[in-house]
Amino acid sequence: MNVSLTVWLLTVAALCALVAVDFFIGRKPHDVSVKEAGTWTIVWVVLACLFGLGVFVFGGGKPTGEFFAGYITEKSLSVDNLFVFVLIMGKFAVPSQYQQRVLMVGVLMALVLRALFIAAGAAIISTFSWVFYLFGAFLIWTAWKLIQDAKKGAHEEEYDENKLLKAVEKRFGVADRYHGTKLWIEQNGKRVMTPMLVVMLAIGSTDVLFALDSIPAIYGLTEDPYIVFTANAFALMGLRQLYFLIGGLLKKLVHLSYGLSIILGFIGVKLLLHALHESGVHVPEIGIPFSLGFIVLVLAVTTFTSLRAAGRQVEAAPDTSPM
Template sequence: MEVNALTWVITVAVLLGFIVFDFVSHVRSPHEPSMKEAAGWMVFYVLLACAFGGFLWFTWGGPEGNHQHGIEFLAGYITELSLSVDNLFIFALIIGSFKVPRAYQQKVLLIGIALALLFRGIFIGLGAAAINAASWVFYIFGVFLLYTAVKLIVDEIRGVEETEVDDMLVVRTVRKAVPVSSNFDRDRLFTRVNGRKMVTPLMICLVSIGFIDLMFAFDSIPAIFGLTQEPYIVFTANAFALMGLRQMYFLLDGLLDRLVFLPYGLGAILGFIGVKLTLHAMHENSVPFLNGGESMHVPEVSTVFSLVFIVVTLVLTTIASVIKTKRDEAQGAVAPKWNRAKHIHDDASAN
C-alpha cells in the first residue's frame, strides 16, 4: 500500500460520505435515538474501524515487511476512543448548559464532530510537519503528556471543581461576536427575530463543541504520535474514533459518572505514552547539549506492548469502577463526578 495524494483524497471522500449519510439518515429528521439504535450504530462503527485496521494489516507492511502499521492503527484507535469518553462528559455539560432539546442533540453532535475532524486534520498536519523538521519535538510532546497525566490524576485526587461552561472563553467570545436569539427555532442554526438575522443557541452550542474538542486534541494528538509517526494513521484513527462518538454519547448517557476510576486509567495511559515518546526522542536525539547531539542507547517500547498496556489499563479501570459503584450503591453512597473538565478548561476559562 502506498499513501499518496489519491489515497488521501479517497479516504477524505469516504469519511465525508459517512458524515453526509449520517446527516441524511439520522439527523435531518430530529428525534431522540433509542438505546437499540445507538448501540447498533456504535457496533457498526467499531467493526468498521476494525475492518480498516485489518485492511492496513494485510496491505501496508512495516519497514521489515511485518504488520506494524495495522497494529499502530489499532493502538491509536483504542487510545483515541478511550480519550473520547471524557469528551462526552464535556459535551454533556455544554449541551446541558444550552438546554438543547433531546431531539436536536444529534444534529449538534454530528456537526460539532465534523468541525472537530477538520480542526484535528489541520493540527495533525502541523504536528507531522514539526516532527519531520525536528525530532526534538518528541521531547516537547513527551513532557507535555507527562505533565497532563500528573495534573489529571492530582486534580482528580484533590477533587478540583469543574469549570462552568458559561465561563469558558470560547463560549463568551462567540456570544459577544454575533447576535444570538434567546430561543431555539426548531433545529435551525439561523433565525430571524423582528426582521434581524440571528444565530440560534443551537449554533453556538455546536461551535462550542467543535472548539472545545480542539482543546482535547492538544493531548490526544501528541498521544497518538507516540504510537505512530504516520500522519495517515494518526488522521484515520482520530476520524474513526470521532465517527462513533455521537452514538457513544447516547449509549453512555447517564453512565459516565459511574466510571469513577477512568481518569486514573487515562492518566496512566497518557503518562505511559509520554515516557514512550521521551525514550524515542532520546533514541533519535539531535539536541546538541544532550549527549553531544548523538543518539542515546535507551530501550524503546514496542507498539504491541503499547497496545496491550492500553487495553489492560482500560479493562482494569472499568472493572474497578463497576465494583466500586455497586459497592457505593449498596451502601447508599453517591459516586463522585470526576473532574477532567477542570483540567481541560483551565486555559479556556481564563479571563
C-alpha cells in the same frame, strides 16, 4: 506506510461518504434510543476493525498495531470528553431531540480541526525531531493534571464558556430560545444566532483543547500521518452514538480519568525514550505490541474497578423508598 495521494483521496472520499450516510440517517430530529445508538456504535467499531484489517493486508503488522493502538487511545480519550459534552448540553438546555444534530455538527467540526492539527504536527515532526521532548513532557504534565482534576471531581463542575465563544455571542447576539434546527433567525430586525449554533460552536471549540493532548498522544504511538488521521477519524465518527449509548454510564466510570492519566503518562515516557534514541542516546524503546497490550490492560482494569466502585456506592446508599 507509503501511502500515495490516490489512497489519501480515496480514504477521505470514503470517510466523507460515511459521514453523509450518518447525516442522512440522523437528519430528522428525534430522541435517539439505546437500541439505535448501540446498533450504530457496533457498526462504527466493525468498520474500524475492517479498516484495520485492510491496513494489515496492504501494510503489514506494524502499521496495523499502530492503528489499533491509536484508535483505542483516541476512543478512550473521546469517552472522557463525553463528560464535558454532557455539561455543555446541560448548560445550554439542549432539547433531547436536537442533541444528535448538535453532536453531529460538533464531530464534523472536530474532524476538520483534527486534520489541521495532524498536518501541522507532521510538518513539525519532520522538521524538528526535538519536538518529541516537548510532546513527551506535555503528556506527562497532562497525566499529572488529569489525576489532580480527578481527585477534585472536576467532571462535576459546570461548563464555563471560553472567551472566544463569549466574544462571538456578544458580536452577533443570541436568540432567547431554540427555533428547531435553525442556526440564524431575524429578531427585532437583526440577524442573530440561535442557541443551537452557540452549542455547536461550544462543542467544536472545546475539541481544540481535547486535541492538545490527543494528537501528541497518538504521535507517540506512530509517526505515520495516515494512521494518525484515520485512527482519529474512526474514533470521532462513532462519538455521537456513543454519547447516547453510555450517557447513563458515564457517572459510573469513576476511575476512567486515572486510567487515562496512566496511558498518557506511559505514552509521554515512550516519547521521551524515542527522543533520546533519536538523539543518539542508547536507551530501550517501547514497541507497539507492548504499548497496545498495556493500553488495553489499563482500560480493562479501570472499567472493572469503576463499575465495582459504583456498585459499592449503590449498595452503601441509604434506602429512601417509601415504606
